[in-house]
Amino acid sequence: MLDEIRISNYRCFKKFEIAPLSKVNLFIGSNNAGKTAALEGIELLARGPDPSVILDVLSRRKEYAVDYSEISEQFGYDHRGLFYGRMPRIGDMFEISSSDRKNLTCKLELLGDEEEEHYRAKLFKPDAKMGWSEGPYVEPLGLRMVSEDYSERIEVRLPLTERFQFRGRGDFGRSRVRYLGTSLFxxxxxxxxxxxxxxxxxxxxxxxxxxxxxxxxxxxxxxxxxxxxxxxxxxxxxxxxxxxxxxxxxxxxxxxxxxxxxxxTPRGGVLLIDEIDTGLHHSVMRRMWELVIESAIRYNFQIFATTHSLDCLLALSRIVAERDDYCAQTMVHRLDRFQTHSTVFHGHELSYAIDKELEIR
Amino acid sequence: MSADKSLKDKPPKDHLNQMLVEGNNDVHAIGALLAEHDIKWSKTKWMPYIKDMGSDEELVQGIPVAVNASYKRLAFVIDADISCSNRWSQIKKKLESEGIQVSSSPDPNGTVIERIVGKKTNESVYGLCRTTQRWGCWNHFCRCL
Structure with missing residues (x-):
């Protein structure tokens, strides 16, 4: 189980720590506070050096590069938003780590042609569920992803240009991480x-x-x-x-x-749900939380969710106020990208804040 | 001076400035005193929403949560009729558990702490009224807040 997450130079976070983590973690905070970025950071770390995770992240946000100088539109991935400040230069990197010796770094590099071909063959071998799209040549930018987990060190490179556009769901079924964004599967x-x-x-x-x-x-x-x-x-x-x-x-x-x-979500896995309250009436929130928490405990996985909704917080606070076992497994983190760490509310503190109508979002 | 006058134009419940008090009587008394000192609700001035926390114990117990809530300015008004030093040490302990350092004894005029977090400035006003038995003490206290 991840007990803390440290993020540096990734999206809106220059340096940020989310700790301590529990089995059930709810991220709150204002718009553009970094809630979704934090979920992505956890996904990147938990999935390790999997090139498709970067493409999933970029695709979900529709971060495509468009070059209108060409007659036909040219689509690659616009990787700039992955880096703090959105103006990365060759050699810049972002890093995500946890205290249990897990670490992931992504460094922006220029790939040579030979290297491109090598990694293309190695990483993106087409099969029934994958496909290729060939396109006009663009600058061969790539991300070098290095993952360290205990003594194991794995390094892969991910080309970001159009000619390596990746289609398909390579290892979706095998991943230990499940991500449910705001749009449906x-x-x-x-x-x-x-x-x-x-x-x-x-x-x-x-x-x-x-x-x-x-x-x-x-x-x-x-x-x-x-x-x-x-x-x-x-x-x-x-x-x-x-x-x-x-x-x-x-x-x-x-x-x-x-x-x-x-x-x-497999045992020991990670479930990430962005805006967990989306589409749900307040009257079903409580039952939704019961099932989520009960499943996380029964199948021993860790959940990270985000919300803006007071109804969602209210439902969670009521259920943790009634169940000591749920209370002990629940934490709420308020994220603020201008701070260096999350503001943590334990289960009983959440109940107090809601009971006294203190605004913690 | 009347409670009605002070509460008529009170700030909204989710206002960024909040004053936490022990009970419903304090909501009305302090609201009236603030009005008396011409501290009126406007969107730009320091006029807090005054919140009843139920009791003195509940208020003190909730300090760690309250200081982490999303408010710009936060005030506590806590009665210390019986033992000022004991009460202050309780509050001090709670604040220090959240990394907020305060003086070893309270300022008679009220203690004001400014916390600069990132780009935001959070100012907390920790008021400890030493006695409510003496005539004019509350008036003086509210003026200091």
């Missing part, structure tokens, strides 16, 4: 995640999550067949028809995505 990911859960005890748990909003849900299936357009369908107890989950509203689709992420 795409069909391919849903299909992969559902396959992992189907006919296991965690399938029942996933259906239980959907019943928070719709108690009539009996069964769930991901259907697609030859159309290659996977869709999630549910069977309700009050009728014989299978109904597309999408027809039941944004909240239940969001909960399904959350349930898939929870159900697919």
């Amino acid at each position: 795409d069909d391919l990911i849903i299909s992969i995640l559902w396959d992992e859960l189907a006919l296991t005890p965690r399938e029942d748990q996933t259906i239980e999550v959907l019943r928070i909003i719709e108690p009539e849900v009996l069964r769930v299936a991901v259907l697609g067949g030859q159309s290659r357009r996977n869709g999630v369908y549910v069977l309700l107890s009050d009728g014989g028809q299978r109904i597309p989950l999408g027809s039941m509203g944004e909240g239940i689709r969001r909960l399904f995505a959350m349930a898939l992420a929870i159900g697919n």
Whole structure:
């Protein structure tokens, strides 16, 4: 379990520490305080020297480089936002580490042609789920990722230019980290995640999550067949028809995505949920937290979530006030990029602040 | 002077300036005294939202949480009728647990601490009224805040 995170020179953080960490961690703070950046930092550290993590991070924020000087638009990745100050020069690096001797550094470098070809072959060997896109030549910038975990040191390089644009979900199924952003999973990911859960005890748990909003849900299936357009369908107890989950509203689709992420987070893994309250009515927040915390304890994974919502904090505070075991596993961190460390509220302090209407966000 | 007059134009509940007091009586008494000293609510001036914390013990216990809350200016008004030095040492201990250093004894006019955190300046006013038994003491105290 990560017990602290130190981030330097990454996105809005010049130097920042989030500590101590618990099993359930909620990040709060104003807009642009660095909550999502902190989640990304944890993802980068926990996934290690995996080149696809950088591309996931850049893709989620739609950080694509566009060069309008060419006749046709040229898309690569705009890596500048990864670095503090957004003006990185060759040789600059960011670093993320924890006290348990885990460390990840990413250094911006120019790659030589030969080196490009070597790492292209080594890292991005196409298979059924991956693809390549070849494009016009651009400056061969790359990130050298060095990961140290105990005595093991792994180094990889990630080209950032268009000719190495990476498509696919290379190791999504094998990663120990699950990230649920503000947008829902795409069909391919849903299909992969559902396959992992189907006919296991965690399938029942996933259906239980959907019943928070719709108690009539009996069964769930991901259907697609030859159309290659996977869709999630549910069977309700009050009728014989299978109904597309999408027809039941944004909240239940969001909960399904959350349930898939929870159900697919392996023991000892890390679950990251950005804006955990998205699409949820205040009346279901409490039940949502119960399931999240209970799952984290039962399956022994660590969760990091963000929110702006007072309803979300209120629900968490009520549940930790009632359950000592949940209280002991919960921490709230307020992030402020102008500080050097997070402001920590333990479970009982959260309850006090909410009870006394103290504004901690 | 009336409580109604002071509370009519009070700041919003989520105002960045907050004054934490022991009980509901203090909300009205201090609100009235601030009004009497012409400290009125405006968006730019130091007029806090006055918050009832339930009791003196609850207020003191909650100091570590309160000083970490998202306020620009924070004040505590804590009665010390019985033992000023004991009360101050309680408060001092709580503040020091959050890395805030204060003097070994309270300033009779109220203790003001400014914390500069990053680009933000947080100013905390820790007021300890020595006695409420003497005529005019509260008046003097509120003027100092």
